[in-house]
Amino acid sequence: MADTHKAGAFDIRNVIGGLLAIYGVILTLMGLFGDPETEKTGGVNANLWAGLGLLVVGLGFIAWSRIRPIVVPEHVEPVGDDPTRPAPKKRPRKGH
Structure with a gap:
């Protein structure tokens, strides 16, 4: 098996x-200790x-990322010539 590590x-x-x-923590604390202003929200905090x-x-x-972590392989084979990939654009040289 290849060497791998987690993201x-x-x-x-x-x-x-x-x-x-x-x-969520900030809003929960504001809901508990701040002015609930329930008249603006129809009686709901x-x-x-x-x-x-x-x-x-x-x-x-966070639980999802702990339960099913993304595994990153140590070595990835380089991409060869792929006809579906566009070739990089060449910049014209200055002075030529």
């Missing part, structure tokens, strides 16, 4: 999950419920 912190699911969880929802989704992303 770890570079897995985009960790970044998204972390950001959502941070915003919107900050609290949105914060709890963001926490659940953010922790779900």
Whole structure:
């Protein structure tokens, strides 16, 4: 079996999950300790419920990245001539 390692912190699911969880904590704290302003939201503490929802989704992303990590192979074969890939554009040389 080839040598492999996990994407770890570079897995985009960790970044998204972390950001959502941070915003979820902030909104949950605002819902608990701030002015709920329920008259604007029809009697619902919107900050609290949105914060709890963001926490659940953010922790779900982090759990997903832990349960099914992205495995990065140590060695990747270079791509050969692929007719479906466009060739790089050549820049004209100055002075020629």
